[in-house]
Amino acid sequence: MHAAKSESDITSLAPSSPRSPKRQHVLYYVQSPSRDSHDDENKSSSSIQPTPAFTTPSDSPSHPHSRTSSAASRVSGNLRFKGFGNYNKRNECHVIEEEDDDYEDHYGKNNHRWCQCLMGLLGFGFLFTLFCLIIWGVSKPYKPQITVESLEVFNFFTCLGSDLTGVPTKMVTLNCSLSMVVYNPATFFGIHVTADPINLMYAELEIAIGKLRRYYQPRESSHTVTANLVGSKVPLYGAGASFQAAENGGGVPVRLDFELQSRGNVVGRLVKTKHRRHVSCPLVIDSSKTKPIKFKKDSCTYD
Missing domain, CATH: 1.20.5 (Single alpha-helices involved in coiled-coils or other helix-helix interfaces)
Known part of the structure; x- marks a missing residue:
């Protein structure tokens, strides 16, 4: 009773087979439903034409969506x-x-x-x-304070002579020592003190000259300094007559004149402070007296 399976049954079972992961084109045959049809149909059924099978309708070449999707796939690629x-x-x-x-x-x-x-x-x-x-x-306000104390005369006399050019004139020789006190009022720096030159003048004529050696004086300290003034055979020229008259009259008026210089290194050598004090002291020198000449507080001017 079991009839052999027809070709249509075989072809109908083909699509139900499991599809492979990759898309494959499967061929199937289209045949008439019965073998008892007329001869034309048998002839047509006997001529088997393979047709590609598509898994989906969109895979069919005649389907418009397939062409659109392929074009879109190319564009998207x-x-x-x-x-x-x-x-x-x-x-x-x-x-x-x-x-x-x-x-x-x-x-x-x-x-x-x-x-x-x-x-x-x-x-x-x-x-x-x-x-x-x-x-x-x-x-700046810390200027050194100076006090001239005394002048001691060792030699003082006049004589006749001639200068370097041979002109005869009266000449004076003087040798004395000056004593003074220097006080440094600065509270945070010391000073270097010097005075050069120290002059002893008769009118406008310099009859003796000396200098003070440079020394260092600490802060807030007092120091007594001395300087030697020497004049050897200084020509007086036209002032010789008045000088001789003053000497015979009991004393020769002279003037002690010098400038004291001080320099303080406040911050090393970067910051320095300098001061100058001009000192002028009038006095009278008498050759008959050997005692030192004392100066009063108001005898000198300190500028």
Whole structure:
């Protein structure tokens, strides 16, 4: 009773077979439903024509959606390829921009550090200069105080002679020692003291000259200094007559004149303070007296 399966049954079972993962074109045969048909149909059924089978209607070549989908797939593929290229270009540009940003950030940080160092140095220089100016201004009032105490005369006489050109004139020889006290009132620096030259004048004529050796005097200290004044055979020329008359009258009026110089290093050699005190003391020298000449407080002027 079991009849052999017809070819139509076989062909009807073919599509129900499991499909492979990849899309495959399966051939199937179209045949009339019965073998008892007329001869034309048998002839037509005997001529078997293979037709590609499509898993979906859209895979059919006659279906319009299939053509659209294939075209779209090609376009999307091209777009995908182009997009990947554009992405690479954008990525490269992005990497270059990041490298530029890193370089600019590093360069900017270095510039910022240099600016900070420069500003720090300028600020330190300004503060140090201001500090030095303040110290210099504070040190200005500390002038050394001078007190001329005495002048001791050792030799004082006149004689006739001639100068270097052979002109005859009266000449004077004088040798004496000057004593004075210098006080440094500065509270935070010492001073270097000197006086050069120290002159003993008759009218406008210099009859003796001396100098004070440079020395260092500490802060808030007093120091007694001496200087030797010497004049050997100084020609008097036209002043010889008046000088001889004054000497015979009991004394020759002279003037002690010098300038005391002091220099204090307040902040090393960077900040220095200098002072000059001009001293002028009138006095009378008598050759008959050997005692030192004492000076009173108001005998000299200190400028």
